Amino acid sequence: MAWLQLTLSGIALGCIYALIALGFVMIYKATETVNFAQGEFMMLGAFAALLLTALGLPFWAAALLAVAGMAGFGALVERLAVRPILGQPQFTVVMLTIGMGYVMRGAVTMVPGFGAETHALAVPYAGKVIAAGGLVLSAEQVAVIGATALLCALLYAGFRFSKAGIAMQASSQNQLAAYYMGIPVRRLNGLVWGLSAAVAALAGLLLAPITFVHANMGLLGLKAFPAAVVGGFGSLPGAVVGGLVIGLVESFAGFYLPEGFKDVAAYVVVLLMLAIRPNGLFGGNERKRV
Template sequence: MEFADVVQLTLIGISQGCAYALIAIGFVFIYRATEIVNFAHGELMMLGAFMVLTFSQILGLNFWVSAALGILSLGVFGFLLDAVVMRRMAGESQASIFILTVAIGLILRSLAGMIWGWSPLGLEVPFLVDFDVAGIVVGMDRIAVILGTAVLCVLLYLFFSRTAIGIAIQASSQNQLAAYYSRIPVKRLISIVWAIAAMVAAFAGLMMAPVTQVDTGMSAFGIKALAGAVVGGFGSIPGALLGCLLIGVAEPFLDFLFPPLKGVYAYAIMLVVLFVKPDGLIPQTFTKKV
Protein backbone atom coordinates (compact mmCIF):
# COMPACT_ATOMS: atom_id res chain seq x y z
CA MET A 1 0.00 0.00 0.00
CA GLU A 2 1.49 3.34 -1.08
CA PHE A 3 1.37 6.62 0.83
CA ALA A 4 -1.23 8.04 -1.58
CA ASP A 5 -3.47 5.04 -0.89
CA VAL A 6 -3.15 5.57 2.87
CA VAL A 7 -4.13 9.24 2.58
CA GLN A 8 -6.99 8.40 0.20
CA LEU A 9 -8.41 5.70 2.48
CA THR A 10 -7.99 7.93 5.54
CA LEU A 11 -9.97 10.72 3.89
CA ILE A 12 -12.71 8.28 2.91
CA GLY A 13 -12.72 6.83 6.43
CA ILE A 14 -12.96 10.19 8.20
CA SER A 15 -15.84 11.34 5.98
CA GLN A 16 -17.59 8.01 6.44
CA GLY A 17 -17.06 8.19 10.21
CA CYS A 18 -18.48 11.73 10.27
CA ALA A 19 -21.60 10.52 8.45
CA TYR A 20 -22.01 7.70 10.98
CA ALA A 21 -21.50 10.25 13.78
CA LEU A 22 -24.30 12.48 12.52
CA ILE A 23 -26.71 9.56 12.71
CA ALA A 24 -25.33 8.34 16.05
CA ILE A 25 -25.87 11.78 17.61
CA GLY A 26 -29.59 11.36 16.93
CA PHE A 27 -29.57 7.93 18.59
CA VAL A 28 -27.91 9.41 21.67
CA PHE A 29 -30.20 12.47 21.86
CA ILE A 30 -33.32 10.31 21.89
CA TYR A 31 -31.85 7.76 24.28
CA ARG A 32 -30.74 10.38 26.80
CA ALA A 33 -34.14 12.07 26.73
CA THR A 34 -36.37 8.98 26.75
CA GLU A 35 -34.20 5.84 27.22
CA ILE A 36 -35.56 4.66 23.85
CA VAL A 37 -33.28 3.29 21.14
CA ASN A 38 -34.92 4.37 17.88
CA PHE A 39 -34.15 1.57 15.42
CA ALA A 40 -35.93 3.57 12.69
CA HIS A 41 -33.34 6.34 12.81
CA GLY A 42 -31.55 5.14 9.68
CA GLU A 43 -34.84 5.36 7.82
CA LEU A 44 -35.21 8.99 8.95
CA MET A 45 -31.84 9.70 7.31
CA MET A 46 -33.04 7.99 4.13
CA LEU A 47 -36.34 9.91 4.18
CA GLY A 48 -34.48 13.21 4.60
CA ALA A 49 -32.37 12.52 1.51
CA PHE A 50 -35.49 11.68 -0.50
CA MET A 51 -37.22 14.87 0.66
CA VAL A 52 -34.28 17.05 -0.40
CA LEU A 53 -34.21 15.26 -3.76
CA THR A 54 -37.95 15.86 -4.17
CA PHE A 55 -37.73 19.59 -3.50
CA SER A 56 -34.58 20.00 -5.62
CA GLN A 57 -35.00 17.83 -8.70
CA ILE A 58 -38.71 17.02 -8.84
CA LEU A 59 -40.12 20.40 -7.82
CA GLY A 60 -37.15 22.28 -9.31
CA LEU A 61 -36.31 24.48 -6.33
CA ASN A 62 -32.89 25.94 -5.58
CA PHE A 63 -30.58 23.36 -3.93
CA TRP A 64 -30.05 25.31 -0.70
CA VAL A 65 -33.77 26.06 -0.37
CA SER A 66 -34.48 22.38 -1.01
CA ALA A 67 -31.94 21.36 1.64
CA ALA A 68 -33.55 23.67 4.22
CA LEU A 69 -37.08 22.51 3.38
CA GLY A 70 -36.06 18.84 3.42
CA ILE A 71 -34.40 19.14 6.83
CA LEU A 72 -37.29 21.17 8.28
CA SER A 73 -39.86 18.69 6.94
CA LEU A 74 -38.02 15.88 8.75
CA GLY A 75 -38.06 18.00 11.91
CA VAL A 76 -41.84 18.27 11.67
CA PHE A 77 -42.07 14.53 11.00
CA GLY A 78 -39.88 13.71 14.01
CA PHE A 79 -41.94 15.99 16.27
CA LEU A 80 -45.20 14.38 15.15
CA LEU A 81 -43.73 10.87 15.37
CA ASP A 82 -43.15 11.40 19.08
CA ALA A 83 -46.29 13.41 19.80
CA VAL A 84 -48.66 11.05 17.96
CA VAL A 85 -47.00 7.63 18.29
CA MET A 86 -44.10 7.31 20.72
CA ARG A 87 -45.67 9.34 23.55
CA ARG A 88 -48.45 6.78 23.80
CA MET A 89 -45.86 4.07 24.45
CA ALA A 90 -44.77 5.64 27.75
CA GLY A 91 -44.56 2.97 30.41
CA GLU A 92 -44.56 0.07 27.95
CA SER A 93 -41.85 -2.58 27.97
CA GLN A 94 -38.59 -2.07 26.09
CA ALA A 95 -39.46 -5.10 23.94
CA SER A 96 -42.68 -3.45 22.76
CA ILE A 97 -40.90 -0.19 21.96
CA PHE A 98 -38.14 -2.09 20.11
CA ILE A 99 -40.72 -3.89 17.96
CA LEU A 100 -42.55 -0.61 17.28
CA THR A 101 -39.44 1.28 16.13
CA VAL A 102 -38.37 -1.63 13.90
CA ALA A 103 -41.89 -1.71 12.41
CA ILE A 104 -41.81 2.06 11.80
CA GLY A 105 -38.49 1.66 10.00
CA LEU A 106 -39.84 -1.11 7.76
CA ILE A 107 -42.94 0.94 6.98
CA LEU A 108 -40.90 4.04 6.08
CA ARG A 109 -38.59 2.00 3.86
CA SER A 110 -41.53 0.39 2.05
CA LEU A 111 -43.31 3.72 1.59
CA ALA A 112 -40.12 5.29 0.22
CA GLY A 113 -39.77 2.46 -2.28
CA MET A 114 -43.39 2.81 -3.40
CA ILE A 115 -43.17 6.61 -3.75
CA TRP A 116 -39.68 7.13 -5.19
CA GLY A 117 -38.93 3.66 -6.55
CA TRP A 118 -36.31 1.09 -5.59
CA SER A 119 -33.57 2.18 -8.00
CA PRO A 120 -30.78 4.52 -6.78
CA LEU A 121 -31.29 8.18 -7.67
CA GLY A 122 -28.58 10.82 -8.02
CA LEU A 123 -28.82 14.09 -6.12
CA GLU A 124 -27.10 17.00 -7.87
CA VAL A 125 -25.18 19.14 -5.39
CA PRO A 126 -23.06 22.27 -5.98
CA PHE A 127 -20.00 20.73 -4.26
CA LEU A 128 -19.63 17.60 -6.42
CA VAL A 129 -16.09 18.39 -7.63
CA ASP A 130 -12.89 16.32 -7.44
CA PHE A 131 -9.34 17.65 -7.16
CA ASP A 132 -6.07 15.82 -7.83
CA VAL A 133 -3.44 16.81 -5.26
CA ALA A 134 -0.09 15.05 -5.79
CA GLY A 135 -1.80 11.93 -7.08
CA ILE A 136 -4.43 11.97 -4.32
CA VAL A 137 -8.01 12.45 -5.46
CA VAL A 138 -9.77 14.79 -3.05
CA GLY A 139 -13.54 14.78 -3.44
CA MET A 140 -15.33 17.92 -2.29
CA ASP A 141 -18.31 15.78 -1.35
CA ARG A 142 -16.09 14.03 1.23
CA ILE A 143 -14.70 17.35 2.48
CA ALA A 144 -18.25 18.70 2.74
CA VAL A 145 -19.25 15.80 5.01
CA ILE A 146 -16.31 16.48 7.35
CA LEU A 147 -16.83 20.25 7.48
CA GLY A 148 -20.60 19.88 7.78
CA THR A 149 -20.22 17.53 10.74
CA ALA A 150 -17.80 19.88 12.50
CA VAL A 151 -20.05 22.92 12.00
CA LEU A 152 -23.17 21.05 13.09
CA CYS A 153 -21.49 19.75 16.25
CA VAL A 154 -20.48 23.31 17.20
CA LEU A 155 -24.01 24.60 16.56
CA LEU A 156 -25.55 21.80 18.62
CA TYR A 157 -23.11 22.46 21.47
CA LEU A 158 -24.01 26.16 21.47
CA PHE A 159 -27.74 25.34 21.31
CA PHE A 160 -27.68 22.95 24.27
CA SER A 161 -25.33 25.04 26.40
CA ARG A 162 -26.34 28.64 25.63
CA THR A 163 -30.10 28.66 24.89
CA ALA A 164 -32.98 28.37 27.35
CA ILE A 165 -34.59 25.52 25.40
CA GLY A 166 -31.31 23.61 25.20
CA ILE A 167 -30.65 23.94 28.93
CA ALA A 168 -34.25 22.90 29.67
CA ILE A 169 -33.81 19.81 27.46
CA GLN A 170 -30.66 18.89 29.38
CA ALA A 171 -32.47 19.35 32.70
CA SER A 172 -35.42 17.19 31.65
CA SER A 173 -33.12 14.46 30.35
CA GLN A 174 -31.31 14.37 33.69
CA ASN A 175 -34.41 14.33 35.90
CA GLN A 176 -37.83 14.45 34.28
CA LEU A 177 -39.75 14.65 37.56
CA ALA A 178 -37.75 17.60 38.89
CA ALA A 179 -38.07 19.32 35.52
CA TYR A 180 -41.85 18.78 35.56
CA TYR A 181 -42.17 20.31 39.04
CA SER A 182 -40.07 23.23 37.82
CA ARG A 183 -42.80 23.88 35.23
CA ILE A 184 -40.69 22.72 32.31
CA PRO A 185 -42.94 21.27 29.54
CA VAL A 186 -41.20 17.88 29.51
CA LYS A 187 -43.44 16.21 26.91
CA ARG A 188 -43.06 19.05 24.45
CA LEU A 189 -39.30 19.14 24.95
CA ILE A 190 -39.03 15.41 24.28
CA SER A 191 -40.87 15.95 21.01
CA ILE A 192 -38.41 18.75 20.21
CA VAL A 193 -35.54 16.30 20.85
CA TRP A 194 -37.11 13.89 18.34
CA ALA A 195 -37.42 16.77 15.88
CA ILE A 196 -33.75 17.76 16.33
CA ALA A 197 -32.61 14.13 15.98
CA ALA A 198 -34.66 13.77 12.78
CA MET A 199 -33.22 16.99 11.33
CA VAL A 200 -29.66 15.87 12.12
CA ALA A 201 -30.44 12.53 10.42
CA ALA A 202 -31.80 14.39 7.38
CA PHE A 203 -28.62 16.47 7.28
CA ALA A 204 -26.60 13.23 7.31
CA GLY A 205 -28.69 11.94 4.41
CA LEU A 206 -28.08 15.16 2.49
CA MET A 207 -24.33 14.95 3.07
CA MET A 208 -24.07 11.29 2.07
CA ALA A 209 -26.42 11.45 -0.94
CA PRO A 210 -23.68 12.55 -3.42
CA VAL A 211 -21.41 9.74 -2.17
CA THR A 212 -23.85 6.82 -2.07
CA GLN A 213 -26.81 8.03 -4.20
CA VAL A 214 -30.31 8.14 -2.77
CA ASP A 215 -32.10 4.83 -2.31
CA THR A 216 -33.84 2.79 0.35
CA GLY A 217 -30.59 0.96 1.14
CA MET A 218 -29.21 4.15 2.72
CA SER A 219 -30.96 3.18 5.93
CA ALA A 220 -28.27 0.53 6.53
CA PHE A 221 -26.00 3.38 7.65
CA GLY A 222 -28.18 3.60 10.75
CA ILE A 223 -27.10 0.16 11.97
CA LYS A 224 -23.40 0.99 11.54
CA ALA A 225 -23.96 4.31 13.31
CA LEU A 226 -25.60 2.40 16.16
CA ALA A 227 -22.53 0.16 16.32
CA GLY A 228 -20.35 3.28 16.51
CA ALA A 229 -22.45 4.68 19.35
CA VAL A 230 -22.14 1.40 21.24
CA VAL A 231 -18.36 1.33 20.70
CA GLY A 232 -18.03 4.86 22.05
CA GLY A 233 -20.38 4.30 24.98
CA PHE A 234 -24.11 4.52 24.35
CA GLY A 235 -25.51 7.68 25.90
CA SER A 236 -22.24 9.61 25.55
CA ILE A 237 -22.11 12.13 22.70
CA PRO A 238 -18.27 12.40 22.68
CA GLY A 239 -18.19 8.61 22.81
CA ALA A 240 -20.52 8.34 19.82
CA LEU A 241 -18.29 10.69 17.82
CA LEU A 242 -15.15 8.76 18.77
CA GLY A 243 -16.69 5.34 18.13
CA CYS A 244 -18.06 6.33 14.73
CA LEU A 245 -14.76 7.86 13.64
CA LEU A 246 -12.93 4.73 14.78
CA ILE A 247 -15.21 2.49 12.72
CA GLY A 248 -15.27 4.89 9.78
CA VAL A 249 -11.48 5.06 9.52
CA ALA A 250 -10.93 1.33 10.15
CA GLU A 251 -13.47 0.11 7.58
CA PRO A 252 -11.75 1.26 4.34
CA PHE A 253 -8.38 -0.16 5.42
CA LEU A 254 -9.86 -3.49 6.53
CA ASP A 255 -11.95 -3.71 3.35
CA PHE A 256 -8.83 -3.04 1.27
CA LEU A 257 -6.66 -5.57 3.13
CA PHE A 258 -9.24 -8.36 3.41
CA PRO A 259 -12.22 -7.83 1.05
CA PRO A 260 -14.11 -11.11 1.80
CA LEU A 261 -15.43 -9.66 5.08
CA LYS A 262 -16.36 -6.29 3.58
CA GLY A 263 -19.42 -4.85 5.29
CA VAL A 264 -19.10 -6.66 8.63
CA TYR A 265 -16.03 -4.99 10.12
CA ALA A 266 -18.11 -2.38 11.99
CA TYR A 267 -19.86 -5.10 13.93
CA ALA A 268 -16.61 -7.03 14.48
CA ILE A 269 -15.05 -3.90 15.99
CA MET A 270 -18.11 -3.45 18.18
CA LEU A 271 -17.84 -7.02 19.49
CA VAL A 272 -14.12 -6.65 20.23
CA VAL A 273 -14.60 -3.35 22.09
CA LEU A 274 -17.54 -4.71 24.10
CA PHE A 275 -15.50 -7.78 25.03
CA VAL A 276 -12.64 -5.60 26.33
CA LYS A 277 -14.68 -2.67 27.67
CA PRO A 278 -18.43 -3.43 27.96
CA ASP A 279 -19.38 0.20 28.77
CA GLY A 280 -17.70 1.53 25.63
CA LEU A 281 -14.69 3.80 25.21
CA ILE A 282 -16.29 6.86 26.86
CA PRO A 283 -19.20 5.64 29.02
CA GLN A 284 -22.06 7.88 30.06
CA THR A 285 -20.81 10.14 32.83
CA PHE A 286 -24.03 10.75 34.75
CA THR A 287 -26.71 8.63 36.36
CA LYS A 288 -30.09 9.25 34.79
CA LYS A 289 -32.96 9.92 37.21
CA VAL A 290 -36.57 9.60 36.09
Protein backbone atom coordinates (compact mmCIF):
# COMPACT_ATOMS: atom_id res chain seq x y z
CA MET A 1 0.00 0.00 0.00
CA ALA A 2 2.86 2.38 0.78
CA TRP A 3 4.36 1.59 -2.63
CA LEU A 4 1.07 2.43 -4.34
CA GLN A 5 0.77 5.64 -2.36
CA LEU A 6 4.26 6.69 -3.43
CA THR A 7 3.41 5.84 -7.04
CA LEU A 8 0.35 8.08 -7.08
CA SER A 9 2.24 10.91 -5.39
CA GLY A 10 5.04 10.54 -7.94
CA ILE A 11 2.55 10.63 -10.82
CA ALA A 12 1.02 13.85 -9.47
CA LEU A 13 4.46 15.46 -9.18
CA GLY A 14 5.47 14.11 -12.57
CA CYS A 15 2.42 15.72 -14.17
CA ILE A 16 3.72 19.15 -13.14
CA TYR A 17 7.10 18.34 -14.67
CA ALA A 18 5.32 17.07 -17.78
CA LEU A 19 3.40 20.32 -18.27
CA ILE A 20 6.56 22.42 -18.07
CA ALA A 21 8.44 19.94 -20.28
CA LEU A 22 5.68 20.23 -22.89
CA GLY A 23 6.53 23.91 -23.19
CA PHE A 24 10.21 23.11 -23.68
CA VAL A 25 9.43 20.60 -26.41
CA MET A 26 6.84 22.70 -28.27
CA ILE A 27 9.21 25.64 -28.59
CA TYR A 28 12.13 23.40 -29.55
CA LYS A 29 10.10 21.66 -32.25
CA ALA A 30 8.93 24.97 -33.68
CA THR A 31 12.15 27.00 -33.56
CA GLU A 32 14.92 24.54 -32.57
CA THR A 33 15.68 26.74 -29.56
CA VAL A 34 15.36 26.07 -25.83
CA ASN A 35 13.41 28.44 -23.61
CA PHE A 36 15.07 28.36 -20.20
CA ALA A 37 12.54 30.92 -18.94
CA GLN A 38 9.74 28.35 -19.05
CA GLY A 39 9.76 27.96 -15.27
CA GLU A 40 9.43 31.74 -14.87
CA PHE A 41 6.40 31.70 -17.17
CA MET A 42 4.88 29.25 -14.70
CA MET A 43 5.74 31.56 -11.80
CA LEU A 44 4.22 34.60 -13.51
CA GLY A 45 1.03 32.67 -14.25
CA ALA A 46 0.66 31.75 -10.58
CA PHE A 47 1.29 35.34 -9.46
CA ALA A 48 -1.19 36.65 -12.03
CA ALA A 49 -3.93 34.38 -10.68
CA LEU A 50 -2.99 35.35 -7.12
CA LEU A 51 -3.28 39.05 -7.97
CA LEU A 52 -6.63 38.60 -9.70
CA THR A 53 -8.10 36.68 -6.76
CA ALA A 54 -6.80 39.38 -4.41
CA LEU A 55 -8.75 41.90 -6.50
CA GLY A 56 -11.93 39.95 -5.82
CA LEU A 57 -12.32 37.71 -8.86
CA PRO A 58 -13.50 34.11 -8.34
CA PHE A 59 -10.76 31.51 -8.68
CA TRP A 60 -11.99 30.02 -11.96
CA ALA A 61 -12.29 33.43 -13.63
CA ALA A 62 -8.86 34.42 -12.32
CA ALA A 63 -7.38 31.15 -13.59
CA LEU A 64 -8.81 31.61 -17.10
CA LEU A 65 -7.63 35.22 -17.29
CA ALA A 66 -4.17 34.28 -16.01
CA VAL A 67 -3.75 31.52 -18.61
CA ALA A 68 -5.04 33.76 -21.41
CA GLY A 69 -2.84 36.63 -20.26
CA MET A 70 0.25 34.45 -20.18
CA ALA A 71 -0.56 33.20 -23.69
CA GLY A 72 -0.50 36.80 -24.89
CA PHE A 73 2.66 37.49 -22.91
CA GLY A 74 4.44 34.50 -24.42
CA ALA A 75 3.53 35.60 -27.94
CA LEU A 76 4.73 39.13 -27.13
CA VAL A 77 8.07 37.84 -25.84
CA GLU A 78 8.56 35.89 -29.05
CA ARG A 79 7.73 38.91 -31.19
CA LEU A 80 9.82 41.50 -29.38
CA ALA A 81 12.76 39.53 -27.98
CA VAL A 82 13.18 36.20 -29.76
CA ARG A 83 12.20 36.85 -33.37
CA PRO A 84 14.79 39.61 -33.99
CA ILE A 85 17.66 37.26 -33.16
CA LEU A 86 16.45 34.15 -34.98
CA GLY A 87 19.16 32.96 -37.33
CA GLN A 88 21.87 33.76 -34.81
CA PRO A 89 23.77 30.92 -33.09
CA GLN A 90 21.53 28.91 -30.77
CA PHE A 91 23.73 29.90 -27.84
CA THR A 92 22.46 33.46 -28.31
CA VAL A 93 18.84 32.44 -27.83
CA VAL A 94 19.75 30.25 -24.86
CA MET A 95 21.49 33.13 -23.12
CA LEU A 96 18.57 35.41 -23.95
CA THR A 97 16.03 33.10 -22.33
CA ILE A 98 18.25 32.61 -19.27
CA GLY A 99 18.52 36.37 -18.94
CA MET A 100 14.77 36.78 -19.37
CA GLY A 101 14.21 34.31 -16.55
CA TYR A 102 16.40 36.33 -14.18
CA VAL A 103 14.69 39.56 -15.22
CA MET A 104 11.21 38.12 -14.61
CA ARG A 105 12.22 36.77 -11.22
CA GLY A 106 13.88 40.01 -10.21
CA ALA A 107 10.95 42.12 -11.41
CA VAL A 108 8.54 40.11 -9.27
CA THR A 109 10.69 40.37 -6.14
CA MET A 110 10.85 44.16 -6.54
CA VAL A 111 7.09 44.52 -6.12
CA PRO A 112 6.83 45.90 -2.56
CA GLY A 113 4.91 43.81 -0.05
CA PHE A 114 3.98 41.20 -2.62
CA GLY A 115 6.76 39.75 -4.73
CA ALA A 116 9.24 38.87 -1.99
CA GLU A 117 6.69 37.02 0.16
CA THR A 118 5.27 33.50 0.03
CA HIS A 119 1.54 33.37 -0.68
CA ALA A 120 -1.18 30.74 -0.61
CA LEU A 121 -3.48 30.62 -3.62
CA ALA A 122 -7.02 29.96 -2.43
CA VAL A 123 -8.58 27.21 -4.54
CA PRO A 124 -12.07 25.72 -4.07
CA TYR A 125 -10.74 22.21 -3.54
CA ALA A 126 -7.99 23.07 -1.02
CA GLY A 127 -7.71 20.77 1.99
CA LYS A 128 -10.04 18.08 0.65
CA VAL A 129 -8.96 14.45 0.52
CA ILE A 130 -10.18 11.41 -1.36
CA ALA A 131 -9.86 8.06 0.41
CA ALA A 132 -10.15 4.75 -1.45
CA GLY A 133 -9.41 1.73 0.67
CA GLY A 134 -6.07 2.41 2.30
CA LEU A 135 -5.10 5.06 -0.21
CA VAL A 136 -5.40 8.75 0.57
CA LEU A 137 -5.14 11.33 -2.18
CA SER A 138 -5.42 15.07 -1.74
CA ALA A 139 -7.78 16.93 -4.04
CA GLU A 140 -4.79 18.95 -5.24
CA GLN A 141 -3.11 15.79 -6.54
CA VAL A 142 -6.30 14.61 -8.23
CA ALA A 143 -6.67 18.03 -9.88
CA VAL A 144 -3.09 17.89 -11.19
CA ILE A 145 -3.53 14.42 -12.69
CA GLY A 146 -6.96 15.16 -14.16
CA ALA A 147 -5.96 18.53 -15.64
CA THR A 148 -2.81 17.06 -17.19
CA ALA A 149 -4.74 14.22 -18.79
CA LEU A 150 -7.36 16.63 -20.16
CA LEU A 151 -4.74 19.02 -21.51
CA CYS A 152 -2.84 16.21 -23.22
CA ALA A 153 -6.07 15.08 -24.90
CA LEU A 154 -6.82 18.64 -26.06
CA LEU A 155 -3.28 19.12 -27.40
CA TYR A 156 -3.45 15.81 -29.25
CA ALA A 157 -6.78 16.74 -30.82
CA GLY A 158 -5.52 20.22 -31.69
CA PHE A 159 -2.31 19.03 -33.34
CA ARG A 160 -4.08 16.14 -35.07
CA PHE A 161 -7.25 17.71 -36.43
CA SER A 162 -6.99 21.53 -36.51
CA LYS A 163 -5.47 23.45 -39.42
CA ALA A 164 -3.17 25.36 -37.08
CA GLY A 165 -1.99 22.13 -35.47
CA ILE A 166 -1.26 20.50 -38.80
CA ALA A 167 0.58 23.64 -39.92
CA MET A 168 2.65 23.54 -36.72
CA GLN A 169 3.61 19.95 -37.45
CA ALA A 170 4.65 20.88 -40.97
CA SER A 171 6.64 23.87 -39.73
CA SER A 172 8.41 21.76 -37.11
CA GLN A 173 9.55 19.33 -39.81
CA ASN A 174 10.95 21.93 -42.20
CA GLN A 175 10.32 25.64 -41.72
CA LEU A 176 11.66 26.66 -45.13
CA ALA A 177 9.52 24.14 -46.99
CA ALA A 178 6.49 25.14 -44.92
CA TYR A 179 7.12 28.81 -45.75
CA TYR A 180 7.30 28.05 -49.48
CA MET A 181 3.99 26.19 -49.19
CA GLY A 182 2.31 29.33 -47.88
CA ILE A 183 2.34 28.53 -44.16
CA PRO A 184 2.83 31.66 -41.99
CA VAL A 185 5.83 30.31 -40.09
CA ARG A 186 6.53 33.46 -38.08
CA ARG A 187 2.94 33.72 -36.94
CA LEU A 188 2.98 30.06 -35.94
CA ASN A 189 6.16 30.59 -33.92
CA GLY A 190 4.38 33.30 -31.93
CA LEU A 191 1.41 30.98 -31.47
CA VAL A 192 3.69 28.22 -30.16
CA TRP A 193 5.35 30.56 -27.66
CA GLY A 194 1.94 31.73 -26.49
CA LEU A 195 0.69 28.17 -26.16
CA SER A 196 3.77 27.08 -24.21
CA ALA A 197 3.39 30.06 -21.85
CA ALA A 198 -0.27 29.19 -21.31
CA VAL A 199 0.63 25.57 -20.48
CA ALA A 200 3.28 26.82 -18.04
CA ALA A 201 0.72 29.11 -16.41
CA LEU A 202 -1.63 26.16 -15.97
CA ALA A 203 1.22 24.24 -14.32
CA GLY A 204 1.73 27.16 -11.95
CA LEU A 205 -1.96 27.20 -11.02
CA LEU A 206 -1.90 23.48 -10.28
CA LEU A 207 1.35 23.69 -8.32
CA ALA A 208 0.42 26.77 -6.27
CA PRO A 209 -1.90 25.02 -3.78
CA ILE A 210 0.83 22.42 -3.11
CA THR A 211 4.00 24.49 -2.76
CA PHE A 212 2.58 28.04 -2.41
CA VAL A 213 3.36 30.98 -4.69
CA HIS A 214 6.78 32.61 -4.47
CA ALA A 215 9.32 34.18 -6.79
CA ASN A 216 11.62 31.13 -6.86
CA MET A 217 8.96 28.58 -7.75
CA GLY A 218 10.08 28.89 -11.38
CA LEU A 219 13.30 27.07 -10.50
CA LEU A 220 11.19 23.92 -10.75
CA GLY A 221 11.76 24.27 -14.48
CA LEU A 222 15.27 22.96 -13.88
CA LYS A 223 13.65 19.62 -12.99
CA ALA A 224 11.37 19.73 -16.02
CA PHE A 225 14.32 20.09 -18.39
CA PRO A 226 15.62 16.60 -17.46
CA ALA A 227 12.09 15.32 -18.05
CA ALA A 228 12.19 16.65 -21.62
CA VAL A 229 15.63 15.08 -22.16
CA VAL A 230 14.54 11.70 -20.80
CA GLY A 231 11.43 11.58 -22.97
CA GLY A 232 13.17 12.83 -26.10
CA PHE A 233 13.45 16.54 -26.78
CA GLY A 234 11.48 16.42 -30.01
CA SER A 235 8.54 14.36 -28.76
CA LEU A 236 5.42 15.70 -27.04
CA PRO A 237 4.39 12.26 -25.71
CA GLY A 238 7.99 11.84 -24.58
CA ALA A 239 7.74 15.03 -22.51
CA VAL A 240 4.76 13.58 -20.64
CA VAL A 241 6.41 10.21 -20.09
CA GLY A 242 9.69 11.86 -19.08
CA GLY A 243 7.87 14.01 -16.53
CA LEU A 244 6.20 10.96 -15.03
CA VAL A 245 9.53 9.12 -14.89
CA ILE A 246 11.23 12.00 -13.06
CA GLY A 247 8.30 12.39 -10.68
CA LEU A 248 8.27 8.69 -9.79
CA VAL A 249 12.04 8.60 -9.33
CA GLU A 250 11.91 11.59 -6.99
CA SER A 251 9.00 10.15 -5.02
CA PHE A 252 10.72 6.81 -4.36
CA ALA A 253 14.16 8.36 -3.84
CA GLY A 254 12.76 10.69 -1.20
CA PHE A 255 11.26 7.77 0.71
CA TYR A 256 13.82 4.98 0.37
CA LEU A 257 17.13 6.83 -0.03
CA PRO A 258 18.97 9.09 2.43
CA GLU A 259 18.12 12.77 2.62
CA GLY A 260 19.48 14.80 -0.25
CA PHE A 261 19.27 12.08 -2.90
CA LYS A 262 15.83 13.30 -3.98
CA ASP A 263 17.26 16.59 -5.24
CA VAL A 264 19.85 14.94 -7.49
CA ALA A 265 17.84 11.89 -8.58
CA ALA A 266 16.49 13.63 -11.71
CA TYR A 267 19.98 14.49 -12.93
CA VAL A 268 21.28 10.99 -12.25
CA VAL A 269 18.46 9.66 -14.44
CA VAL A 270 19.44 12.12 -17.19
CA LEU A 271 23.08 11.05 -17.07
CA LEU A 272 22.07 7.40 -17.32
CA MET A 273 19.71 8.13 -20.19
CA LEU A 274 22.36 10.08 -22.10
CA ALA A 275 24.78 7.18 -21.66
CA ILE A 276 22.29 4.49 -22.70
CA ARG A 277 19.92 6.25 -25.12
CA PRO A 278 21.09 9.78 -25.97
CA ASN A 279 17.98 10.61 -28.01
CA GLY A 280 15.62 9.83 -25.13
CA LEU A 281 12.84 7.29 -24.80
CA PHE A 282 10.80 8.60 -27.74
CA GLY A 283 13.54 10.38 -29.67
CA GLY A 284 14.62 9.14 -33.07
CA ASN A 285 17.78 9.44 -35.08
CA GLU A 286 17.66 12.36 -37.50
CA ARG A 287 19.60 12.37 -40.72
CA LYS A 288 20.25 15.40 -42.88
CA ARG A 289 21.52 15.27 -46.44
CA VAL A 290 24.32 17.76 -47.03
